[in-house]
Amino acid sequence: MNKSRLLIIFTKNPVKGEVKTRLARSIGEQKALEVYETLREYTAMVTEGVNAERKVYYSRFIPSSDLFLAENFSTGIQKGGDLGERMFHAMQEGFEAGFAHVVLIGTDCYELSREILDEAFCALERFDAVIGPATDGGFYLIGLNRVLPELFLDRKWSTHEVFRETTTILQRFAITYELLPELSDIDTFEDLKKSRP
Numbered sequence: 001m002n003k004s005r006l007l008i009i010f011t012k013n014p015v016k017g018e019v020k021t022r023l024a025r026s027i028g029e030q031k032a033l034e035v036y037e038t039l040r041e042y043t044a045m046v047t048e049g050v051n052a053e054r055k056v057y058y059s060r061f062i063p064s065s066d067l068f069l070a071e072n073f074s075t076g077i078q079k080g081g082d083l084g085e086r087m088f089h090a091m092q093e094g095f096e097a098g099f100a101h102v103v104l105i106g107t108d109c110y111e112l113s114r115e116i117l118d119e120a121f122c123a124l125e126r127f128d129a130v131i132g133p134a135t136d137g138g139f140y141l142i143g144l145n146r147v148l149p150e151l152f153l154d155r156k157w158s159t160h161e162v163f164r165e166t167t168t169i170l171q172r173f174a175i176t177y178e179l180l181p182e183l184s185d186i187d188t189f190e191d192l193k194k195s196r197p
Contacts, residue, residue, distance in 0.1 A: 005052035005121050006099040008090050010078065011040060011068065011107045012059040022187050036107075039186060043107040044068055050117045053099070057090050087142070088152035095147050103130070103143035111183040112140065120180060129170055129177035131163070135184045138162040148173060 012019050016033045024032035044067050047054055056068040057076045069075070076093070078086040087104055094102040101124040105112065116132065120143045123130040132141030137160030142151070150169050155162075170177050 002051045002121075003053065004100040005124075006094040006097070006102045007047060007050055007052040007054045007117065008094060008102065008104040009043060009047060009054065009056045009068070009073075009107065010059075010086070010090070010104065011043075011056060012036070013061060013063065014040065020187070035186065039110060040107045041067060042110055043105070043112070044070075046112055046114055047105075047117065048072070049114055050121075052101075052103070052117075052121060055090075055094070057086070083157045084152040084155050088147065088149060091144060091147045091152075101125075101143065101145055102147075103141060105132075105141045106185070108185040108187065109134070109140040109183050110186060116141075116180055116183075123178040123180075127176045127178045129175050130180060131166060131170075131177060132180035133163045133182045135182055136160065136187065137164070138185065139166060140183050140185055141180060142166070148175065 014033060014037055017029045019036040020032035023035060053074070054072060055074045055076055057078045059078055062075050062077060063069070076090065079089045080086040091102050091104060101121055103117065103120050120130045120132070120141055124143050124145055128145050130141070130143040131139050134140045138158070139162065150173065151166060155165065167177070
């Protein structure tokens with residue numbers, strides 16, 4: 001296990017009516033919850049063999065039982081008002097704990113692979129940052145060698161401009177970065193039809 005690497009996984013607590021809300025409008029809350037559980041199971045499986053420490057951050061509380069509560073995953077609770085603040089605090093905790101390379105992902109990407117995660121950590125040996133662009137204009141992965149508040153704080157999230165704005169910020173601060181392959185997140189019925197988890 002590579003002790004200098006930390007993989008952070010953001011997950012929502014799987015509660016009916018609180019996950020995949022855009023998808024639920026098309027297929028109903030129960031089906032949306034089932035899709036989300038499938039995505040979480042897939043993420044747990046893909047991240048299992050990654051050569052890094054793994055920490056799962058839950059959205060509201062650490063449950064008494066969950067598929068991520070295995071011995072090779074540590075846990076935390078997301079802190080902050082919006083997604084950017086929550087990512088910033090989690091990454092900051094990672095660096096404060098002594099990790100040199102921190103990569104953060106969610107549980108929405110059914111195209112993610114262990115190879116891509118390995119590629120992200122390898123990129124951080126050569127560059128200051130790594131990003132996995134999502135087809136919806138966001139990103140499915142971000143990795144850094146030091147935390148940069150401007151990447152996360154006082155930004156608009158869930159827009160088609162997130163990825164472009166992120167690379168602009170990196171360039172403004174002269175931070176070198178590598179791009180990973182573009183993948184799809186599953187947020188809508190269209191995404192689901194394309195990916196069929």
